[in-house]
Amino acid sequence: MKRNSAIAVGVGVIAAAVLLSGCSSGGGTTASAAMVSQADITKAMNTPTTLTFWTFAPGLTPEIAAFEKKYPKIKVDEVNAGQSAAEYTKLDAALTAGKGAPDVAQLEYSEVPSFTVTNSVVNLAPYGAASLKDQYTPAAWSYGTSGADVWGIPQDFGPMGFIYRNDILAKAGITTAPATWAQFATDAATVKSKTGSYLANFNPTDSPQVLGLIQQAGGIPFSYNGKKTVTVDLESPQVKEVSDYLTKIIQSGNVSVDPGWTDDWFQSVANGRYAGWVVGAWGPDDLSGTAANTSGKWTAAPMPQWTAGQNVGGDWGGSVDSVIKGTSHPIQAYEFIKYLNNDSSSATEMATNPKSLLFPTKTSVLADPAFASQKVAFFGGQETNTTFSDIAKTVPTGFGYLPYMDYATSDYINTVGAAITAKTDIYTAMKKWQNDLVAYGKKQGFTVNAK
């Protein structure tokens, strides 16, 4: 009996391992296909079809209904296959198994290379997607493309700002948001000594937050050429500047480093342990439930700048909708995501419907008064959409992600995250992260440019 049970131990894990066989197909190369003709599109859109759409964005029912009304032959089956990683795990499994994958899936920007490397998404350029480029915020558009290839249509975006409790800052005698990061450090000391609150919390697991700061400083830590070459550069002067700044401000004890998204963290936001948050435009939505008691006391501002007088942003979060390889209905699938994210009434609805509130990627929506002039109660009536729209325009392009971001994010916690918690030197940890990412890339067969 003991032996069987012992084997059973192994089996539990093995079964888990077996269920999920990771991506194993070879490197993705793009076949240059001929453009799809209007006749093909017309024919496809009049053929009865059911599309499966995996998304974790809430509240897209009205947009889907409008699409189905416009194209009565097409039905869209919306499935929430889990938030982020949960969805990608299922998608990986379905792609490996060769069945059960959706026609369309929502992918976060950081995940796009992980699916192009396994040749799992359809290049949308032959379907006419390249012509949409000029209608989108440049940074948002860039994440779904490599060269002339288009891997997805941007659905939402997370330009980063600094949101803060104006009542707590006022108690400390601060009436304007810090304009530079140097000022931010000074303000953090003032707020801590006068009110006991932390001006911000740097959650040790939020690598996108730190990457957003590096992006703002002008660093480009990752890139992928769409084939076999990746670049990892976490030892650049920009990374050093951000790392050293974080080391210093964390060691000062004027900002906290509590793990995020826990019950403790939500309570800390609600009762003012944190006076602010450096976060993407979606951040406030996450707080409106648990920190409802603080509604009206918040103000949104652009992130402080690394160099006084500049106006540069960064981004954290956002996703594209991609057509998944193996679909029998690529034309209908493309037309659907194009409608969802490009049709002006659909794109506006996504941005303004309180059930979805996705931050828009399309520039016409950003400028639309229905969106821009919305007075947001959580921010005491401030027109925060305008604030974040202005930031969106300042997000630098050229930033990219690795085709193995899952590993990178997890290893970040072991290296940089551990340094944040332990309040040790973050640049040293960045170098460690760099080494791990280079080693992993080589092990996976990539040519790694380590700068």
Added chain:
Amino acid sequence: MTAPTLTVPRSRAGFKAQQRRLNATAYGFITPFMVFFITMLVVPILYALYLSLFQSQLIGGQTFVGFANYAQTFTDPKFYEGLGRIGLYLVIQVPIMLALALFFALVIDSGRLKGAKFVRLAIFAPYAIPGVISTLVWGYFYGSNFGLISQLFHAVGLSAPDLLSQKNMLGSMMNISTWEFVGYNMIIIYAALRSIPTELFDAAEMDGAGQWRIAWSVKVPAVRSAIMLCVIFSVIGSFQLFTEPSLLVTLAPTVIDTQYTPTYYAYNLAFTNHETNYAAAIAFSLGIFTAIVSYIVQLTVQRRAERA
């Protein structure tokens, strides 16, 4: 159904035929089990073994590498880190939990406890709560700023210990699993205690033994095999330590790293790093390792029992 055991065989041949019928019936009974055993256990094991002999790369696809993944496992400091932690967990948590289980079982069995039924149920109840839920609940208790335990400390003006720190995490996990499994082990021992013939106690009492003496010299030796069972279960359970790290990681993401326990490491390798083949090798090695340790424990205790 016929009742073949009631017919008396008249000849040797008849006996054999009956034996065959009996065997056929027995196989019939175990077939449903064997089907599940093979499809749910044997096949996945073999598949994992197969997987563990390959390497798959994002660029380059799958290649046969023989035992290279195993060679990597046995030189992987991260694997040993997890294994070492389990070792520590094993030598501390298992004795504490089993001592408590034995103690509670003896107390309830003594019949001198008022409301013994309620106590028995209360101690057993945590076992009925799914591990996921109990870890979440304890997670709320442990929260460093607004957790219940910190709040209690703050209420009386003391500074609360950080139960989720690097230093205290393993202890916090031991506490959860002790709380959860002490009742389960108690019930096993208690059931064994109930089956001891009461004449033994009367005899011991006649010889002038007190209750403590009876417990130590009569009851404990009598339930040795039940305790042994608990030890083996606990050893195996320790190697399986997974729920606690996988749930508490959200509360202490930088304390519980990807290799915190071997099973958690295998999970992360498979699901995060996309190194399924290596994960299979780790899982397989761990299975073998667990079998060896369980066997050693069994053997040691048996020897001791024979000497006694």
